[in-house]
Amino acid sequence: MPDKNQNQNGESSIREHYADFYAERNFVKVYPVEFVVRTLLGTYPQLKLDRRTFAGGKALDLGFGDGRNMPLLDDLGFKVHGVEISEDICHLTRARMEKLGVAAELAVGSNSQIPYPDQSFDLVLACHSCYYVLPGQTFDDNLCEITRILRAGGRFIFSxxxxxxxxxxxxxNLGKGLYRITHDPYRLRNGGLFRAFGSKEEIVDELGESFSDFALGLCENDYxxxxxxxxxxxxxxx
Ligand SMILES: C[S@@+](CC[C@H](N)C(=O)[O-])C[C@H]1O[C@@H](n2cnc3c(N)ncnc32)[C@H](O)[C@@H]1O
Incomplete structure (x- = not known):
């Protein structure tokens, strides 16, 4: 019998599995991801952020999931917006943010289709999300869309x-850094397409046409x- 999570067209199964995952783990309080906290608040030799520009800016949390990074963006003074791949996910996170007193405008879209006009945002945060590529598309489609909705000089924070x-x-391995996931231990992403990178140089090569002033790091964890x-x-x- 085929594994129901194995889907050559991983798009719809990822959408359903993530919606179910967030519905099952539907706590009110959420806790931000460590690298997001470190990037937005920390002091490091190769990280230069002008945090004075945060307050009043517009931030997009792309692929926000349960919204765990939104209270931090809100605390920093950003007007928080978010895009996710299903209305079910938006609905759950909208309710959570209301309970937490975080004003957040949430909409359905994807990495390659962000329902906002050009140059809408001062910051785009893509925490474990911008590397999901839809069938028939490339990571470049995601990058073009992220570039489109950021203002010139706007900041992109990503993993x-x-x-x-x-x-x-x-x-x-589908070539050019694109992979089809086959053994996700969490059984959420099998069949989905990921863009993965082997080195920092590869990241700068790929993003460097539209972005500058890179600060890059690596998190290696044994959970x-x-x-x-x-x-x-x-x-x-x-
Ligand atoms: C590993 S979770 C990270 C969620 C959140 N950013 C966080 O840090 O908790 C990946 C998220 O990306 C979303 N996602 C999957 N495919 C996507 C796509 N093509 N465009 C935008 N988001 C996508 C999923 O629904 C999921 O919520």
Whole structure:
């Protein structure tokens, strides 16, 4: 019997599985991701952020999930917006943000189709999300769309899968850094397409046409047997 999570067209199954996942783990309080906290609040030799520009700016949390990074964006003074792939996810997170007193405008879209006009945002945060590529598309489609909705000089904060991260284990290599996920231990993303990167240089090569002022890092974690390896970074739209 085929695995119901194995879907050559991973798009619809990812949407359903994530909606179910967030519905099952529907706590009111949420806690931000460590690299997001470190990037937005921390002091590091290679990270130069002008935090005075945050208050009053418009931030887009792309692929926001349960919205765990939104209270932090709100605390920093951003007007918070978010895009997710299903109305079910938007509905759950909208309710959560209302309970938490975080004003957030949430809409359905995707990495390659963000329902906002050109140059709408001062900041785009894509925490473990911008590397999801829809069938028939490329990571470049995601980048073009992120570039389109950021203002010139706007900041992009992102994480990107590293090619030897657990999620790429036994993935089908489709070439040009694109992989089809086949062995997701969480059974959420099988069949989905990921753009993964082997080095910081590859990231700058891919993003450098539209972005400058890169600060890049690497998080390597062993979460009790899940060997998660993600590039983290921030840059400015040219
Ligand atoms: C690993 S979760 C991260 C969620 C959230 N950013 C966080 O840090 O908790 C990945 C998220 O990306 C969303 N996603 C999947 N495919 C996407 C796409 N093509 N465009 C935008 N978001 C997508 C999923 O629904 C999911 O919520």
């Amino acid at each position: 990107l899968a590293k090619t030897d991260s657990y999620i790429l284990s036994d993935a089908e 009790y047997g899940i060997y998660e390896k993600v590039w983290i970074g921030t840059c400015l739209k040219k």
